[in-house]
Amino acid sequence: MSKKHEYGLLIDYEYCTGCYSCQVACAQEYNWPAGMGGIRVNEIIQKLPKGKHYLTYLPFPTELCVLCKPRTKKGLPPACVKHCMSGCMTYGAVEDLAKEMTKKPRMVLWVPK
Numbered sequence: 001m002s003k004k005h006e007y008g009l010l011i012d013y014e015y016c017t018g019c020y021s022c023q024v025a026c027a028q029e030y031n032w033p034a035g036m037g038g039i040r041v042n043e044i045i046q047k048l049p050k051g052k053h054y055l056t057y058l059p060f061p062t063e064l065c066v067l068c069k070p071r072t073k074k075g076l077p078p079a080c081v082k083h084c085m086s087g088c089m090t091y092g093a094v095e096d097l098a099k100e101m102t103k104k105p106r107m108v109l110w111v112p113k
Contacts (some may be wrong), residue, residue: 008111010097018057022080029079038065
């Protein structure tokens, strides 16, 4: 275990429904102007055989994300985690989140600088 206790965000994008509530919550928390924010929901479309498509949503923090330091200092989760309607985001210690990642594919672990 490292001496520095780092926190991060684990995103299980298998369950993201693309509701954009994380993106809206972040924008409202920090009064970001339109087009800016600490998290963006990316829509990924994969072409499959026989003219079919597979749609995936991937919420991913931007360089503006600070994991809601004012909220987490009070013991509250980041706004994106609190408002995630599918419950696919988890905030916690990086070591714990990394262990969680080993349980299944399609997860992303993000740690701010």
